[in-house]
Amino acid sequence: GNSVTQMEGPVTLSEEAFLTINCTYTATGYPSLFWYVQYPGEGLQLLLKATKADDKGSNKGFEATYRKETTSFHLEKGSVQVSDSAVYFCALNGDKIIFGKGTRLHILP
Amino acid sequence: KAGVTQTPRYLIKTRGQQVTLSCSPISGHRSVSWYQQTPGQGLQFLFEYFSETQRNKGNFPGRFSGRQFSNSRSEMNVSTLELGDSALYLCASSLGSSYNSPLHFGNGTRLTVT
Numbered sequence: 148g149n150s151v152t153q154m155e156g157p158v159t160l161s162e163e164a165f166l167t168i169n170c171t172y173t174a175t176g177y178p179s180l181f182w183y184v185q186y187p188g189e190g191l192q193l194l195l196k197a198t199k200a201d202d203k204g205s206n207k208g209f210e211a212t213y214r215k216e217t218t219s220f221h222l223e224k225g226s227v228q229v230s231d232s233a234v235y236f237c238a239l240n241g242d243k244i245i246f247g248k249g250t251r252l253h254i255l256p
Numbered sequence: 257k258a259g260v261t262q263t264p265r266y267l268i269k270t271r272g273q274q275v276t277l278s279c280s281p282i283s284g285h286r287s288v289s290w291y292q293q294t295p296g297q298g299l300q301f302l303f304e305y306f307s308e309t310q311r312n313k314g315n316f317p318g319r320f321s322g323r324q325f326s327n328s329r330s331e332m333n334v335s336t337l338e339l340g341d342s343a344l345y346l347c348a349s350s351l352g353s354s355y356n357s358p359l360h361f362g363n364g365t366r367l368t369v370t
Contacts, residue, residue, distance in 0.1 A: 183359075188363070189363050190260070190262075190346050191299075191346065191348075192361065193358040193360070196358055242312065243312045243314070244289070244301060245301070246291075246298060246299040246301075247298070
Protein backbone atom coordinates (compact mmCIF):
# COMPACT_ATOMS: atom_id res chain seq x y z
CA GLY A 148 0.00 0.00 0.00
CA ASN A 149 0.87 3.65 -0.10
CA SER A 150 3.21 5.06 2.53
CA VAL A 151 5.10 8.20 3.48
CA THR A 152 8.44 8.32 5.29
CA GLN A 153 9.86 11.55 6.62
CA MET A 154 12.94 12.29 8.65
CA GLU A 155 12.58 12.02 12.37
CA GLY A 156 13.03 15.04 14.53
CA PRO A 157 13.42 17.08 16.39
CA VAL A 158 15.42 19.30 14.10
CA THR A 159 17.07 22.27 15.80
CA LEU A 160 18.51 25.11 13.75
CA SER A 161 19.64 28.66 14.32
CA GLU A 162 17.71 31.52 12.77
CA GLU A 163 18.64 32.18 9.12
CA ALA A 164 19.96 28.63 8.64
CA PHE A 165 19.02 26.53 5.60
CA LEU A 166 16.35 23.91 6.18
CA THR A 167 15.74 20.56 4.53
CA ILE A 168 13.18 18.05 5.79
CA ASN A 169 13.30 14.84 3.79
CA CYS A 170 10.17 13.04 2.65
CA THR A 171 9.95 9.95 0.47
CA TYR A 172 6.87 8.04 -0.56
CA THR A 173 5.65 4.75 -1.96
CA ALA A 174 2.54 4.87 -4.09
CA THR A 175 0.74 3.35 -6.99
CA GLY A 176 -0.57 5.69 -9.61
CA TYR A 177 -0.03 9.43 -9.50
CA PRO A 178 -0.88 10.82 -6.08
CA SER A 179 -0.84 14.46 -5.04
CA LEU A 180 1.76 15.42 -2.45
CA PHE A 181 1.39 17.93 0.35
CA TRP A 182 3.23 19.53 3.22
CA TYR A 183 1.17 20.55 6.22
CA VAL A 184 2.35 22.53 9.25
CA GLN A 185 1.01 22.35 12.79
CA TYR A 186 1.69 25.20 15.19
CA PRO A 187 1.35 24.57 18.95
CA GLY A 188 -2.23 24.11 20.05
CA GLU A 189 -3.63 24.26 16.55
CA GLY A 190 -4.77 21.96 13.79
CA LEU A 191 -2.82 21.42 10.61
CA GLN A 192 -2.56 24.02 7.88
CA LEU A 193 -1.69 23.38 4.28
CA LEU A 194 1.76 24.75 3.55
CA LEU A 195 2.17 23.74 -0.09
CA LYS A 196 1.21 21.08 -2.58
CA ALA A 197 2.21 19.51 -5.89
CA THR A 198 -0.10 17.48 -8.07
CA LYS A 199 2.19 15.98 -10.72
CA ALA A 200 5.79 15.07 -11.37
CA ASP A 201 8.24 17.99 -11.52
CA ASP A 202 5.70 20.39 -10.02
CA LYS A 203 7.17 22.73 -7.44
CA GLY A 204 4.99 23.89 -4.58
CA SER A 205 5.96 27.03 -2.71
CA ASN A 206 4.61 29.20 0.08
CA LYS A 207 6.05 31.49 2.78
CA GLY A 208 9.59 30.87 1.51
CA PHE A 209 9.20 27.08 1.66
CA GLU A 210 9.56 24.95 -1.48
CA ALA A 211 9.20 21.29 -2.40
CA THR A 212 9.51 19.58 -5.78
CA TYR A 213 7.61 16.43 -6.74
CA ARG A 214 10.37 14.05 -7.87
CA LYS A 215 8.91 10.90 -9.35
CA GLU A 216 12.29 9.37 -10.21
CA THR A 217 13.40 9.47 -6.58
CA THR A 218 9.87 9.29 -5.10
CA SER A 219 10.67 12.30 -2.95
CA PHE A 220 9.10 15.59 -1.91
CA HIS A 221 11.70 17.24 0.31
CA LEU A 222 10.81 20.51 2.04
CA GLU A 223 13.36 23.34 1.87
CA LYS A 224 13.68 26.91 3.06
CA GLY A 225 16.67 29.12 2.52
CA SER A 226 16.53 31.12 5.75
CA VAL A 227 14.38 29.96 8.66
CA GLN A 228 12.82 32.20 11.30
CA VAL A 229 11.86 31.55 14.91
CA SER A 230 8.22 31.70 13.82
CA ASP A 231 8.80 28.61 11.64
CA SER A 232 9.05 26.46 14.78
CA ALA A 233 6.30 23.88 14.37
CA VAL A 234 5.67 20.28 13.37
CA TYR A 235 5.78 19.57 9.63
CA PHE A 236 3.89 16.70 8.00
CA CYS A 237 4.44 15.29 4.56
CA ALA A 238 1.30 13.74 3.09
CA LEU A 239 0.21 11.77 0.07
CA ASN A 240 -3.31 11.70 -1.32
CA GLY A 241 -4.14 8.68 -3.41
CA ASP A 242 -7.44 6.98 -2.64
CA LYS A 243 -7.08 8.34 0.89
CA ILE A 244 -4.65 10.64 2.55
CA ILE A 245 -1.61 9.25 4.36
CA PHE A 246 0.57 11.38 6.61
CA GLY A 247 4.17 10.96 7.62
CA LYS A 248 4.96 10.84 11.33
CA GLY A 249 5.82 14.54 11.44
CA THR A 250 9.07 16.39 12.03
CA ARG A 251 9.32 18.83 14.91
CA LEU A 252 11.36 21.90 14.04
CA HIS A 253 12.92 24.20 16.64
CA ILE A 254 14.46 27.46 15.50
CA LEU A 255 16.76 29.19 17.97
CA PRO A 256 17.07 33.01 17.92
CA LYS B 257 -15.16 32.82 5.81
CA ALA B 258 -15.32 30.83 9.04
CA GLY B 259 -12.90 27.93 9.36
CA VAL B 260 -13.54 24.40 10.47
CA THR B 261 -15.04 24.36 13.96
CA GLN B 262 -14.69 21.44 16.33
CA THR B 263 -16.49 21.12 19.63
CA PRO B 264 -15.73 20.62 22.38
CA ARG B 265 -12.02 21.55 22.58
CA TYR B 266 -11.39 19.31 25.58
CA LEU B 267 -13.10 16.23 26.97
CA ILE B 268 -12.37 14.01 29.93
CA LYS B 269 -14.13 10.65 30.07
CA THR B 270 -13.72 7.41 31.95
CA ARG B 271 -13.18 3.96 30.51
CA GLY B 272 -16.32 2.32 29.21
CA GLN B 273 -18.13 5.57 28.50
CA GLN B 274 -18.97 6.83 25.06
CA VAL B 275 -18.26 10.21 23.51
CA THR B 276 -19.52 12.27 20.56
CA LEU B 277 -17.39 14.88 18.86
CA SER B 278 -18.73 17.49 16.48
CA CYS B 279 -17.30 19.15 13.40
CA SER B 280 -18.69 22.02 11.33
CA PRO B 281 -16.91 22.31 7.97
CA ILE B 282 -16.17 25.44 5.99
CA SER B 283 -19.28 26.64 4.23
CA GLY B 284 -19.61 24.96 0.85
CA HIS B 285 -17.29 22.07 1.69
CA ARG B 286 -18.97 18.71 1.23
CA SER B 287 -16.21 16.40 2.34
CA VAL B 288 -15.37 15.87 6.01
CA SER B 289 -12.67 13.55 7.28
CA TRP B 290 -11.51 12.60 10.76
CA TYR B 291 -8.06 11.81 12.12
CA GLN B 292 -6.61 10.59 15.37
CA GLN B 293 -3.32 12.14 16.44
CA THR B 294 -1.14 10.57 19.13
CA PRO B 295 2.56 10.97 19.95
CA GLY B 296 3.23 7.31 19.21
CA GLN B 297 1.20 6.69 16.06
CA GLY B 298 1.16 10.15 14.56
CA LEU B 299 -1.80 11.13 12.40
CA GLN B 300 -4.08 8.29 11.46
CA PHE B 301 -7.04 8.47 9.13
CA LEU B 302 -10.35 7.41 10.66
CA PHE B 303 -12.96 7.97 7.96
CA GLU B 304 -14.22 10.36 5.34
CA TYR B 305 -17.75 11.45 4.51
CA PHE B 306 -18.99 13.08 1.36
CA SER B 307 -22.60 14.13 0.88
CA GLU B 308 -23.71 12.09 3.91
CA THR B 309 -22.06 8.89 2.67
CA GLN B 310 -18.98 7.27 4.15
CA ARG B 311 -16.52 7.17 1.29
CA ASN B 312 -13.45 5.74 2.97
CA LYS B 313 -12.51 4.17 6.26
CA GLY B 314 -9.22 3.66 8.08
CA ASN B 315 -8.14 0.70 10.18
CA PHE B 316 -9.97 1.41 13.40
CA PRO B 317 -12.31 -0.89 15.33
CA GLY B 318 -16.06 -0.64 14.99
CA ARG B 319 -16.23 1.34 18.26
CA PHE B 320 -15.32 4.34 16.12
CA SER B 321 -18.17 5.55 13.98
CA GLY B 322 -19.32 8.71 12.34
CA ARG B 323 -21.99 10.35 10.31
CA GLN B 324 -22.58 13.40 8.22
CA PHE B 325 -25.73 15.47 8.08
CA SER B 326 -27.36 17.15 5.12
CA ASN B 327 -25.73 20.47 6.05
CA SER B 328 -22.32 18.71 5.88
CA ARG B 329 -21.77 18.91 9.63
CA SER B 330 -20.29 15.71 10.95
CA GLU B 331 -20.16 13.84 14.21
CA MET B 332 -17.79 11.15 15.38
CA ASN B 333 -18.71 8.70 18.10
CA VAL B 334 -16.47 6.44 20.13
CA SER B 335 -18.16 3.82 22.29
CA THR B 336 -16.75 1.77 25.16
CA LEU B 337 -13.80 4.09 25.60
CA GLU B 338 -10.36 2.65 26.31
CA LEU B 339 -7.31 4.38 27.78
CA GLY B 340 -5.63 4.13 24.38
CA ASP B 341 -8.31 6.30 22.83
CA SER B 342 -6.78 9.34 24.53
CA ALA B 343 -5.70 11.53 21.65
CA LEU B 344 -6.25 14.71 19.72
CA TYR B 345 -9.05 14.16 17.21
CA LEU B 346 -8.87 16.36 14.17
CA CYS B 347 -11.55 17.04 11.64
CA ALA B 348 -10.85 18.40 8.18
CA SER B 349 -13.04 19.58 5.35
CA SER B 350 -12.40 19.95 1.65
CA LEU B 351 -14.31 21.24 -1.33
CA GLY B 352 -14.93 17.96 -3.05
CA SER B 353 -13.93 14.52 -3.92
CA SER B 354 -10.61 15.15 -5.56
CA TYR B 355 -7.08 13.87 -5.06
CA ASN B 356 -5.95 17.46 -5.39
CA SER B 357 -8.20 19.07 -2.80
CA PRO B 358 -6.27 20.36 0.18
CA LEU B 359 -7.64 19.72 3.63
CA HIS B 360 -8.70 22.49 6.00
CA PHE B 361 -8.33 21.37 9.60
CA GLY B 362 -10.03 22.39 12.78
CA ASN B 363 -8.08 22.88 16.00
CA GLY B 364 -9.13 19.50 17.29
CA THR B 365 -10.79 17.96 20.30
CA ARG B 366 -8.43 16.65 22.93
CA LEU B 367 -9.92 13.56 24.51
CA THR B 368 -8.52 12.19 27.75
CA VAL B 369 -9.74 8.80 28.95
CA THR B 370 -9.06 7.98 32.61
